[in-house]
Amino acid sequence: MSSSAGDPASVPIVDYLRLGSRPHLRARQCTNCGARYFDRRNACANCGGTDMAYARVRNQGVVKSFTIVHRAAPGIPVPFVSAIVETADGTSVRSNLVNCDPDPETVRLGMKVRLTTYAMGTDDNGTTAVAFGYEPIRSQRAGTKNPQGH
């Protein structure tokens, strides 16, 4: 990825994706209980605390759940893998799995993944939107035995 935060021709798909030399997610974190949020909160949904600070979310995680979407709204490329990833620091994130076949025999619950970014489109002004997804970490044996494969 050549995108960077200083490049006006490229914007993150959502504001909690931080681009630059090492893209990552940034959450608001309750300073009282540590609960994390990707949107603004008037008070913490867990403890009611009102003091929030930004926290950098770890890029590695494991797949806690997934689905392979074959039907979506018009214009959305299918099939794709939607997943709930739990990062190494315990934050749940929803995104697509990328660089991974959309096949129930390939995607595994418990599979280790890491965040990656890609250009998802260019608007009429020539600005590119950068999205994030999670890709399998292939350098080690991935995940647990496929629980839906028996």
Add this chain to the structure above:
Amino acid sequence: MAGTRIAPDSVWVLGAHMTRFARYPEFDAVDLAAESVLGALADGGVAIGDVDVLAAGSLMQPPGLGQRIQKQVGQTGIPVYNVTNACATGATAVRAAVMAIKAGEAGIGLAVGAEQMGKMGLLGGAAKKKEKRVFEPSGRYGAVTGIDGYLGTATMPGVFAQAGMAYAGEHGGVSFEQFARVAYKNHLHSTLNPLAQYRKKFSMAEVMESPMMSYPNTLLMCCPTGDGAAAAVLVSGERLRRMAPEQRRRAVKLSASVLTSDPYVEWGQVQPDVNTLTRNAAAQAYEAAGVGPEDLDLVELHDCFATAELIHYDNLGLCEPGAAGDFIDSGAPFRDGATPVNVSGGLISKGHPIGATGVANLYEVVAHLRGEAGDRQVPGAKVGLAHVIGLGSACGVHILEKAAA
């Protein structure tokens, strides 16, 4: 005799009705709701003038459904509560009427739910359409474009597939075939229900080989959109005591009426938690009714997708913890099994006109407890549970019991 067993502070279902769930292009939601209201009043042997409070639920209709129903069935000046609570809307209407009775403000309450959806197709995750495509941040996440399909899925078959797969991951696996068997069962059940939108049996192969929507949910594992209404007349025990023997005989006790929302969980911001609030509602309902899951003769639960029904076996305590896959394999939730689930055909085949669903499941349980469910009757049913859940989230659980006398 019957009167002595009716506690004055109890709440009863006096009358119930549902339209067949179907597609009614010639009617609107008001027509359907009014038909159910009149049907439920007649079933309970009372008139609109006897009703002290009206609660009307719909999710997708223009505002003021309750007042528009009154213009069809009788404008008596009573308080009207128009409620909306996602797929738990109907149960919320029931709950509103129950609260008015429990508060002593009403002797007879009427709850109605209705929806006119037509062929809406896939719900959730609509794409943003603009004339000119310009990436400018907007909304709570500063999204520059529609994120559905890029940052995961927001479509209903996908969200509930993820709920089922998370369960599979936590409990050592659930097979595609086990999820499919849920839909096989509900399609089979619906063949006996004349009020079901679809009444066709499908083989396991047909369920599994129908078009994949969102793995593991195939088309036949997803509920349809549709039109319909259901209504229930609720009455205080104090009032029921003074009613005719036949009304008392057919009245069904509402032993528990519970509504919950989703408590905080870490992952709740990215995947709706449909489990915790269902578990909480079930625990409160069992406590209030003084019964346990083993006492249930039938359960109508929120099978918007096959993956949802399976995890609610566990959430409602119908199976051993973690053993929902084994539960469907055992045959227990089939009509002739130990704990029949969705003998109506469920949302998957009976249909899911959203606002009507949480009243229609009471209708179904009431029909069985009265012994009036016809071909699909669960023999000797005495206790039943009705469950709905709406994303956001809201969960309604009602436990009903056959009159003692």
